[in-house]
Amino acid sequence: MSNLPFITASIKTFNEARGIEKTIDSIRRQLTAYPHEIIVADSLSTDNTRELAGAKGATVVTLVHPQERCCGVGHQLGYLHSQGDYLLLMDGDMELEDGFLDAAVAFLQTHPDYAGVAGSVQMDEGSNYEFKSRKQRLHKIYPLGDTDHLGGGGLYRRSAIEKIGYLTHRGLHGYEEAELGIRLRQAGYKLRRLDVPYFSHTSHAMPTLQMLRYRWRSRFLSGPGELLRSAWGKPWFRDALKITRNEAIFTLYLLALLLALVSGHGAAFAIVLLPLILFILLKAVKNRSLIAGLHSVVNLAAFSAGLIRGLFTPLRDPLQPPESEVVYRQGVEK
Incomplete structure (x- = not known):
């Protein structure tokens, strides 16, 4: 019998001490029926996210250089350390909804032309314009049925990711899931958002203008331009x-x-x-x-x-792995 996991859950984090334990618990409840591993891919948190995740039994890998922090590097880091046939992508401020994983696995096993699936999303009442607006547009941001990308993560088929070379672009500060969806569809795969709950999300509590300043400093707002730059000269x-x-x-x-x-x-x-x-x-x-x-x-x-x-931002080569280290290592759970 193989000792390899069937599912790898990859959780990307940066200063998620407030919610990481709930995230891990919500995932582990649904993984008990499958050989699995839980990897927390951390971007050098300055709080105790890594320690809390390690105490919960997760494998914790971290960047070495803080200047490499960005949205795209997190799940790519988790992917490089993963072994599962399927990859569940989550953030450290999310909780996986009961029933999603069984529905997602069943769909992918019976629909080989699909590379990934997600589900419907629940959000709390945001305290700033961005998240209030996002909640009003959930049906547009996370549309059910076939879709061009899976915002917020999902369950992906490893063989499809191996075919396209990398999971998420390690140089993108945003829109990394859109870029992943584009490449998968170019490779002939489809993506679908099932009519089952996927995750609930805790919004940032910053006021609107403070949130925008944070987004600017973290370069998240550069995501659209970086996506266009990454696609320049390519068929997509x-x-x-x-x-x-x-x-x-x-x-x-x-x-x-x-x-x-x-x-x-x-x-x-x-x-x-x-x-x-x-x-x-x-x-x-x-x-x-x-x-x-x-x-x-x-x-x-x-x-x-x-x-x-x-x-006008030079991008790192997405095929080159970021320098990283394992700070907590756990085995395959059955």
Whole structure:
């Protein structure tokens, strides 16, 4: 009988001491029927995330260099240390919903043309604009049925990942799941979000503007531009552009607004400004708050600035493994 795990759960973390134990417990409850391993892929947390995860019996691997922290490196790090036939991707602020894993395994075993599946998502009441807006758009962000990518993770077939070379792009500060979905579909695979609960998520509690500053410092806002840069010259560039179209359109609009302003033609500037005013008013009416309308513009402007920044950011080779070390090692659980 093989000693290899059937499922590897990869949990990416950075300062997730508040929730990592609940994340591990929620996963382990559903893994008891399968030979498995739980890997916490940590980006050099400055709290005690690693110690808590190790005490829970997880294998803990960590980056060596803090400058390599980004959204894309986490699951790639977990993947490089994994052995399972299937890969369950989670974040350290999520809890896996009961029943998802059995449904996901059953679907993938009977649908070999699918590389990965996820499920429906539950979120708490966010305290800032980004997460409040995200909760309002859950059906758009996490649509059921066949989809172009699985935001928030999912259960993936290892053989499909091996076919495309790497799991997540270690150089992307965001949109790494979109980039993974693009490559899988280019390889002929499909992805599906099942009508079963997948995870519940704890939102960041930062105020809106503080959250944007954090996103800028961590370079998360550079994700759309980095995705486009990573796809440049590749057959899937149009797919990347489709995913980032809102940010790209708003970036072009802001550039047009800037040109109208510096041109000195007041009438031209007023004409170009009008769509922005209408957009703010529509958002304000929809959310019954002028502040929410203004926040939506500030949020889009921040992503536009990040897109430009990301376009000019050199990316690390996704096929080169990041330097890492194992700080806690556990065996296969049965």
